[in-house]
Amino acid sequence: xxxxxxxxxxxxxxxxxxxxxVTLEIRPGELFFLLGASGCGKSTLLRCIAGLESPTSGAxxxxxxxxxxxxxxxxxxxxxxxxxxxxxxxxxxxxxxxGLEERKVPKDExxxxxxxxxxxxxxxxxxxxxxxxxxxxxxxxxxLARALxxxxxxxxxxxxxxxxxxxxxxxxxxxxxxxxKEFGLTAIYVTHDQxxxxxxADRMAILSRGVIEQLGTxxxxxxxxxxSYVAGFIGETNLCxxxxxxxxxxxxxxxxxxxxxxxxxxxxxxxxxGQNGKVSMRPEALRIDxxxxxxxxxxxxxxxxxxxxYWVETAFxxxxxVEQNPHRIYGPGDALMLAIDVADVVLLEK
Amino acid sequence: xRKEYAWTIMVTVVILFAVFFVYPAFTxxxxxxxxxxxxxxxxxxxxVFRDPVYLEGLWNAFALGIVSTAATLLIAFPLALFSxxxxxxxxxxxxxxxxxxxxLPPFVGAVGVKEMLGVxxxxxxxxxxxxxxxxxxxxxxxxxxxxxxxxxxxxxxxxPILYMNIAAALSNLDPAMEQxxxxxxxxxxxRFWKITFPLTLPGVFAGSSIVFIWxxxxxxxxxxxxxxxxxxxxxxxxxxxxxxxPLPYAIVAIMLVISAVVFAVSKLVLGRSPLGTAPRxxxxxxxxxxxxxxxxxVCGVFVAVFLFASVPHLGVIFLSVSNDWYQTILPSxxxxxxxxxxxxNSLVVPSIQNSLFYASxxxxxxxLLGIAIAWVVVRSKIRGRAVLDSLVMLPLAVPxxxxxxxxxxxxxxxxxFAFLIGADGNPALLLxxxxxxxxxxxxxxxxxxxxxxxxxxxxxxxRSMGATPVRTLRKIALPLIGANLAxxxxxxxxxxxxxxxxxLILAQxxxxxxxxxxxxxxxxxxxxxxxxxxxxxxxxxxxxxVAIIGAAVxxxxxxxxxxx
Numbered sequence: 002x003x004x005x006x007x008x009x010x011x012x013x014x015x016x017x018x019x020x021x022x023v024t025l026e027i028r029p030g031e032l033f034f035l036l037g038a039s040g041c042g043k044s045t046l047l048r049c050i051a052g053l054e055s056p057t058s059g060a061x062x063x064x065x066x067x068x069x070x071x072x073x074x075x076x077x078x079x080x081x082x083x084x085x086x087x088x089x090x091x092x093x094x095x096x097x098x099x100g101l102e103e104r105k106v107p108k109d110e111x112x113x114x115x116x117x118x119x120x121x122x123x124x125x126x127x128x129x130x131x132x133x134x135x136x137x138x139x140x141x142x143x144x145l146a147r148a149l150x151x152x153x154x155x156x157x158x159x160x161x162x163x164x165x166x167x168x169x170x171x172x173x174x175x176x177x178x179x180x181x182k183e184f185g186l187t188a189i190y191v192t193h194d195q196x197x198x199x200x201x202a203d204r205m206a207i208l209s210r211g212v213i214e215q216l217g218t219x220x221x222x223x224x225x226x227x228x229s230y231v232a233g234f235i236g237e238t239n240l241c242x243x244x245x246x247x248x249x250x251x252x253x254x255x256x257x258x259x260x261x262x263x264x265x266x267x268x269x270x271x272x273x274x275g276q277n278g279k280v281s282m283r284p285e286a287l288r289i290d291x292x293x294x295x296x297x298x299x300x301x302x303x304x305x306x307x308x309x310x311y312w313v314e315t316a317f318x319x320x321x322x323v324e325q326n327p328h329r330i331y332g333p334g335d336a337l338m339l340a341i342d343v344a345d346v347v348l349l350e351k
Numbered sequence: 352x353r354k355e356y357a358w359t360i361m362v363t364v365v366i367l368f369a370v371f372f373v374y375p376a377f378t379x380x381x382x383x384x385x386x387x388x389x390x391x392x393x394x395x396x397x398x399v400f401r402d403p404v405y406l407e408g409l410w411n412a413f414a415l416g417i418v419s420t421a422a423t424l425l426i427a428f429p430l431a432l433f434s435x436x437x438x439x440x441x442x443x444x445x446x447x448x449x450x451x452x453x454x455l456p457p458f459v460g461a462v463g464v465k466e467m468l469g470v471x472x473x474x475x476x477x478x479x480x481x482x483x484x485x486x487x488x489x490x491x492x493x494x495x496x497x498x499x500x501x502x503x504x505x506x507x508x509x510x511p512i513l514y515m516n517i518a519a520a521l522s523n524l525d526p527a528m529e530q531x532x533x534x535x536x537x538x539x540x541x542r543f544w545k546i547t548f549p550l551t552l553p554g555v556f557a558g559s560s561i562v563f564i565w566x567x568x569x570x571x572x573x574x575x576x577x578x579x580x581x582x583x584x585x586x587x588x589x590x591x592x593x594x595x596x597p598l599p600y601a602i603v604a605i606m607l608v609i610s611a612v613v614f615a616v617s618k619l620v621l622g623r624s625p626l627g628t629a630p631r632x633x634x635x636x637x638x639x640x641x642x643x644x645x646x647x648x649v650c651g652v653f654v655a656v657f658l659f660a661s662v663p664h665l666g667v668i669f670l671s672v673s674n675d676w677y678q679t680i681l682p683s684x685x686x687x688x689x690x691x692x693x694x695x696n697s698l699v700v701p702s703i704q705n706s707l708f709y710a711s712x713x714x715x716x717x718x719l720l721g722i723a724i725a726w727v728v729v730r731s732k733i734r735g736r737a738v739l740d741s742l743v744m745l746p747l748a749v750p751x752x753x754x755x756x757x758x759x760x761x762x763x764x765x766x767x768f769a770f771l772i773g774a775d776g777n778p779a780l781l782l783x784x785x786x787x788x789x790x791x792x793x794x795x796x797x798x799x800x801x802x803x804x805x806x807x808x809x810x811x812x813x814r815s816m817g818a819t820p821v822r823t824l825r826k827i828a829l830p831l832i833g834a835n836l837a838x839x840x841x842x843x844x845x846x847x848x849x850x851x852x853x854x855l856i857l858a859q860x861x862x863x864x865x866x867x868x869x870x871x872x873x874x875x876x877x878x879x880x881x882x883x884x885x886x887x888x889x890x891x892x893x894x895x896x897v898a899i900i901g902a903a904v905x906x907x908x909x910x911x912x913x914x915x
Contacts, residue, residue: 099532
């Protein structure tokens with residue numbers, strides 16, 4: 002187990018800066034997610050850590066080793082590629098044993114470890130197959146086995162599940178997490194799928210335009226987003242403009258007649274009374290409650306069985322509301338009142 | 352696309368191919384196996400193998416094919432690898448410049464080389480000048496190295512074809528393939544042998560089979576080097592007594608079989624290749640940007656190959672402007688009079704007009720057929736479209752010499768193709784047909800590549816708005832693949848202008864000669880015939896370099912054009 006550290010990493014491609022001073026530390030044995038929309042720099046950061054790209058400035062450390070200038074193959078960081086990059090001219094077993102041959106591992110041990118690796122990804126008996134004879138999910142497992150068989154200190158995964166169908170993706174999530182934890186690997190996982198990150202990550206960093214917007218556990222990032230970008234990117238949310246009010250009891254937000262108690266999540270931001278701000282309210286945090294303060298009119302409903310989604314019109318804009326286990330169904334045109342707890346009204350910088 | 356259209360095109364193409372391609376090729380086979388009075392015999396084939404002179408000729412041709420291919424590979428592979436992997440000084444220009452050797456028919460280049468490397472040539476003059484060689488005992492590079500000379504000419508002319516094939520194979524490789532190996536600890540050199548090389552083998556085989564067949568059946572270069580003991584030259588010499596002697600047919604049949612086997616083997620390797628189903632590259636590549644000395648070294652390799660490959664061209668250019676070039680490094684006196692005289696020569700101007708006419712007509716036919724075939728292959732779902740795709744590639748496998756011979760035999764008075772010969776013996780139609788079918792693969796390949804890259808949804812959208820299939824083709828599909836078509840057409844045109852076998856064998860009267868035959872005839876004309884030939888060669892070079900650079904620029908993604 003090893004920690005991975007990036008310090009002020011900058012990567013410029015000509016004029017554009019894919020990474021603009023990224024600093025982060027990944028703890029030993031952690032499954033860490035790099036998350037962001039395409040073009041945010043997450044893959045570039047991973048490739049810098051793997052050594053496939055060298056940073057324009059800044060440094061990368063594995064434990065105490067400065068690996069910034071080290072050749073990729075000496076870093077002991079095995080990578081799983083988005084396209085799997087399985088060699089079509091080699092069999093499944095040959096693909097897996099490749100790294101062992103490079104490390105001059107004796108023949109019988111190689112054979113044993115390849116068998117083990119196949120068993121670990123539940124592909125016993127597939128060793129002599131050709132790559133083309135494997136389905137997408139199986140290829141994904143082979144790619145994973147190929148990276149793990151060399152017993153790397155850390156594992157780098159570049160959108161490993163993006164080529165699989167939804168069902169398989171959910172199955173492989175648990176599989177990958179199980180394997181990473183079983184091996185005690187420090188792993189970095191790049192994805193644009195926020196659900197994947199919430200479901201699997203120990204901690205995650207959300208990148209945007211080459212900088213880290215927020216870093217934290219899934220709960221922290223979901224519950225306490227610090228920017229409206231993060232609030233909108235992780236999960237569904239209602240972002241509304243309002244006026245901030247500050248008094249001895251704390252913060253509140255006013256939308257015309259409606260005033261809601263609110264909280265701030267970013268300790269570095271101390272807005273003043275009367276300042277304009279944004280508010281994030283999760284759809285599932287809004288309750289249908291006759292005692293609520295927000296008057297709303299249903300515009301559209303989507304019934305999903307276990308839950309129901311409403312789009313409602315309020316004095317300050319259109320909101321999405323999700324009710325779990327709905328007993329009474331409202332239809333378009335129905336008027337209702339909404340309530341929300343102070344903990345769920347998050348004030349954000351505009 | 353409606354099935355009836357697809358079937359109509361398919362049937363038309365198959366019939367045209369059967370008549371103008373398969374029939375002539377099999378006529379040769381028929382002549383080689385058919386007894387005079389009818390019936391079947393192996394006698395002529397065995398006679399060839401019993402005759403030590405013919406056997407040696409075949410063996411020499413085979414050896415020329417193999418050694419030329421190896422030499423071509425040695426030049427092409429490093430170039431392709433360098434340009435794939437590194438970013439270096441002048442890369443953009445150099446990767447187009449290395450294609451330049453294609454602009455000269457190799458046998459014209461051979462004339463230039465003779466001037467440069469002959470006993471009284473520029474190299475010896477240079478060595479004598481340096482005092483490294485005695486003026487009284489000059490070394491005859493060519494007489495002692497005729498085989499080597501031909502190999503060199505072939506390699507220097509053909510390496511661009513292989514270069515483009517390998518470059519295409521490399522760029523179709525997912526960069527993550529190599530990065531994965533790198534990530535698992537494989538150092539660069541071993542990575543090349545274990546991953547990159549095996550994965551590019553299909554491209555190497557595809558290109559090599561074309562190069563082999565080309566070198567194996569090359570007629571022009573051995574003719575100019577006076578290398579008579581090689582099968583194509585023996586066949587060419589055998590034309591004189593075509594009516595009586597069946598042995599040239601037998602030799603051509605044997606060459607056809609060997610070529611077909613080589614082509615089939617390469618197809619087999621290609622078909623089995625795991626790359627057949629490989630996805631398009633997805634990973635990000637990282638070109639290594641070379642700096643300083645390394646960058647200049649790689650640049651130097653490209654420049655060296657380019658310079659070396661231009662020796663024949665330089666020879667031809669010098670020859671065309673030299674009054675007297677004998678035992679000196681450069682021509683002692685420069686003149687433009689050969690160009691003047693060439694314009695007045697009864698062969699030169701008509702031959703340029705003829706070639707332009709033949710090549711344009713052939714290209715036009717290729718375009719029409721090529722678009723139709725590509726449409727069926729890519730957009731229709733009819734059965735047998737894969738067969739059609741392979742069928743139209745066959746002209747790459749059949750030596751030009753074989754086809755020329757087949758056309759010659761079938762166009763004799765009273766034979767089925769006699770109608771293609773004009774009343775005054777004008778071979779225009781015959782040559783156009785011959786050129787068109789031999790160069791068709793280039794246009795088909797580029798059109799297929801273009802259609803595959805453009806999204807069929809764009810055409811479906813036009814159809815859904817009420818456009819007829821023909822209008823959709825004209826307004827949507829063709830404009831989208833215009834660049835591909837132009838690149839393919841330019842190559843087809845250029846290679847039609849340079850065609851040697853058909854031109855030499857089928858054009859019988861001087862007023863109908865194409866450029867290549869005019870050059871060949873001028874070479875054996877007394878007086879300043881050689882210089883006139885060189886002047887004509889320079890004209891051809893100018894035409895073709897414009898055409899090929901145009902194709903390379905328009906085509907953008909090079910390589911696809913030459914893939915089998």
